[in-house]
Amino acid sequence: MSQRTGRILVALVVVSACLVFMTPQIGSSTAYGKVTEMRLHAVPPTHNGPCPATIIFRGFIAVDGRNTVTYGVTRSDGGSGEGQQTLHFKATGRKAVSYTWTLGKAGENYNGWVEIGSGNTRSNKAEFHIHCK
8 A cells, every 4th residue: 555545544534533523413412492482562552641751661582492582672763772682591481571761751742662673583563652741
């Protein structure tokens, strides 16, 4: 056997060993869940009184398995809330989310919404109406 053939055989053995040890074994990989639902609602949905008014948006994010979900808030006025938030899920389930928005001046009316989102997944738009006295 030539020296070149010997080197090729050694290289093939090394590559084969790497493939065997690097290939995931059945049942050894940890699957990550997906976001299955995001919901949000305004409390109160309608305010008719003194301003500024405080609207609290409550809801949840649900996943179908272990995951870390980073989400953000989008508002109808173009604002984006407090920046990105992160939830850690150890298993399938849902976790509560909330956001507070204070706005309004005497004599003005507001119609708006807030939604949460992560990647391409978005919640419903939680609408609210404010009539400031």
